Every structure is written in structure tokens, then in C-alpha cells.
Amino acid sequence: MVEPARTAPSKPASLSESLTRRLEDLILDGTLKPGGKVPSERQLSERLGVSRNSLREALKMLRGRGLIETRHGQGSVVTGLVPRLHQEGPLMLLYQEHPRILYDLLEVRELLEGRAAFLAAERAREIDLNRIAHAFRALEAPPHDTDPEEVARCDHAFHQSIYEASNNPVLIHTLESLLQPMRQSVVASVKNLYHRTASKKQIDRHHRQIYHAIVGRQPEWAEKAARAHIRDIRSRLQEIEKEEQRLDRSTSWERMIGS
Amino acid sequence: MVEPARTAPSKPASLSESLTRRLEDLILDGTLKPGGKVPSERQLSERLGVSRNSLREALKMLRGRGLIETRHGQGSVVTGLVPRLHQEGPLMLLYQEHPRILYDLLEVRELLEGRAAFLAAERAREIDLNRIAHAFRALEAPPHDTDPEEVARCDHAFHQSIYEASNNPVLIHTLESLLQPMRQSVVASVKNLYHRTASKKQIDRHHRQIYHAIVGRQPEWAEKAARAHIRDIRSRLQEIEKEEQRLDRSTSWERMIGS
């Protein structure tokens, strides 16, 4: 049987949960300013009329979402709105602490996007090809004067137009559910890669290869090019990470996302 | 000056935090399966040797990240990395009316299971191999006297043990979210295939090939065999469907699922 609606609007919810929401609201409306200190647990719990236990659980929840940071003996501080971007999915939050799963993701992505390119080259309809062509032109058009953010968006749109042309709903839905939650980070990584002219040239080359293979109805080439593309990105990210680990101890992701 | 690292690699951290990581790992490596129930708090806290309090805080953190869902009086369940595809529906409902997307699914499955077999042959640990061997024996053991339902279950368990051995969380969760919602129907289809001795022999042959390739550490063979297996199933189903369409107008799926 179908279970009752999973997302009731305005749950009565548990106390710790409603506490979480109250604190979130306080952060959002500026009562608790980013960078500012959160009142101590004992203080808050008394003022809100709840046990320190429940209050702590609410704080843990906020901490899990990256809204506050806590240091033993000092207190908690509001981290600000930037982490709010990561709110989009479990994958996103998780891979900040387990960077390895980014490579696992790229491994799967190589498979799926490769196949998507193959299928696109094989069965794309005219309207699909038009969309791809449009996205491709947007990607190639302005070699300068565009902000990296926009370029990254176009990059994503290009890939999207391709796997949507595969006409395989399962494939589309799977890729969508994999990529969409991490869109922000993908944007960040692409932005990072585009900074390096060598990387950019190679990426553009791959994009061209994929595009022409698809419009030229060359499934095998398209798949090969798409897989090479993802593999290339994967190894470049790996390279960058190693590099940064050599320079300082912070991982590349912090600064990519941090800004 | 950049503020101190937000995600220091391997902090000694607090207990509840390390608990969070441990649980995350359990989810990532598939010990805690998406959709599966998390042991009760009292149980877990005792087994891990920590207070229920700390454990609860760890769970709250996971809950804040959307990795688990908790219901009063029932317990917690793992939600998975990938949003459960179509749990309430689109796919499941859709494909009853449009059987074609079953083939789309098998297309994606061929990719993913092929790669999973490859990775399993490459990086399976002993415990993984043991699980695979166990599932394989259960699948081969009794050539008769078992009901088709049970055989189908073993079949699924075998495939599951393989992709769980891939040690790629993204791959595992993707396949899980693809297959689990349709498990009923897959069971039905396999049950159907097993009725035909010719099909059964070929399927068993494929299973053996996959198994030996994995335990023999032959990634390429494993992938080839796994893909051939899915492809074979796909074509056989297609065959059956055509057959039944010739016999009467009702598609095979209605009766398979209908029961």
C-alpha cells in the first residue's frame, strides 16, 4: 500500500525538530548573524524552556546541515549562507567529508553519459539535435567576457541536452538524480578547470568531438568521446587535488566551495 | 587569511561526530541498505559502546543531512544517496502502461551491472567474495523442488552481492534505487524465464561465467559476461512478449504483475 504523504506541510513534528526550524528562522532573518556566536546551550535551553538535551539535538541537526560550527569550550558560531547552497541533497553534503565518492560518481557518470551520447547519436530527433546545437553554440560562442559561473551553466546545459536526447527515460532520470543534487559543486569544479587554459582547450576539444559525433550520427565515436571527456575531467580533478595537497593541507574542495 | 579548515581530514573529533562518520560509512558500503531499517537506538548504542545520548546526536546529524528518516515508535530507515527513483511512482506506474521502459531499464542495467561486475572482480574483498559465493551456491544448489519465487529471490540476491562488492557507493545506491522499486516485477519476469528450461540453462550458464570471472579476478570477462547476461534476458523477454502478443492481445506484463 502507498504510505501516507511523506512531506506533510507544517508537521507537528518533534520538539527538537521544531527547535531546529526556529533556530533556522533566527539565522535566516538575521537575528543570529553569520559569524556571530550562538548563545550557550544552557542559556538557550533555559530561555526556550526545553531540556539541554533536546536543544543539543537541534543544534546537531543544524551542524549536520552546515549552518553552524561548534568548538569545544568556546561555543557555536553561525557559518553563514554559503553552506546553504549544499542543502540540495545527501550526496552533496556527504561528499564534503568523503571526497572519494566524487570519483565514484564520475566513474558512474562516465558510463551513463557515454551511453547517453551513444544513444543520442543513434536516436536523437530533430528537436533534440536542435537543442543540442543550441546548447553547443552557447558553450562555444563567447570565448571571453563571460563569468565562469555562466560558462559552467552552459557546460551543464550541454551535457543535459545530450542525455535528454537519448530518449531513454530511465537513463535521463538516473543522470538527473545524480547530477542535479551536485550541480553547485560541478559548477564549482568546472569553474576551477576552466581557469586553466590548457584544461579549457582540451575540454572544448572534447565537447566539439562529442557534438560532431552526435550530429554526424556516429554512436561509437560519440560514446568514446563522452567517456574520454569524463575520464579527462576526473584525472584533472585528481591532479589538482594532489597538487593542492602538496601545496598546503587543505583540500581543493574547501576553496572551490568556500568562496 | 583563510579561516581554519572546515573539514579537516580525520579529526579526532567528538564521539558523536565519529559515530556519524561510522554510520555514514556503513551506509556507503552497503551494510545499511537504502530502504533498510536502522537498528534501534538502544541496541546500537549498546553494540557500539556509547550512550544512547551520543548515538541519538549522531542520528540527528544524519537526519539533518537527509540520510535517514525517523518515525516515532517505528525506527529509522536509510533513505539512500540517490533520491528513491519513483518510489511512489512514476516509473512503476509508468511501465505498467508502457512496457518499453522496461527495456530502457535493462539498457541502463546492462551498463551498471557490467561495470559492477568489472569492479567486483577487481576490488572485491574476501568478505565480498564470500557473500557472492554464498549467494551463488544458494542459486545453484537445488535444481528442483524450490518454488520459482524463491529462485527469483536468490537470483536477485546474487546480483546484489555482486554490485555490493564493487565498493562504489554511488554505483551501489544507483542500482539499488533502480532495482529495488521494481523488484516485484523483476521477480515476476525471472520467474517467467525460469519456466523455460532452455532459458534457465542459459541463465545458469551466464551466472556461472560471471561468478568464476569474479572469483578468478578477471574484470574484463566479468563485465562481458554480466552484460551478455542482461542482454540475453532482455532479448528473451522481448521474445516472450512478441510471442504472447501473437497469441492474444494482452501483454505479458499485466498477468505477471497482476497476480
Next chain:
DNA sequence: ACAAACACACTGGTACTACCAGTTTACTGT
């Protein structure tokens, strides 16, 4: 007078107990 050492008052972190509140299960009485 200066600086190191200490004591104390914070902060969050863990533990344990007791109890409340939903769910499920199993037993009971009709």
C-alpha cells in the same frame, strides 16, 4: 614590576536514569 602558575567560571561533550508517547505484537476473554 613582571611573568609564570594556579584556580575558577565559563563553554560544549558524555553518560546514565527515568519517564512519556507512539507502534507493534501477542495474549486473552468473549
Next chain:
DNA sequence: ACAGTAAACTGGTAGTACCAGTGTGTTTGT
């Protein structure tokens, strides 16, 4: 056989006591 209830789960809150870092005073040694 069935309905109804009691008990045994489940998670949720509360409260206390104590441990462990952190900062800030005061005291103490030179």
C-alpha cells in the same frame, strides 16, 4: 474466530552529574 487489551517494543524529553577543553582572572615566585 474475533475483538480488545496488555505488554514489549520503538523513538522523544527531561534532568542530573560529571568530564574536557577554553578563557580569565588572581595569586605567587623571581
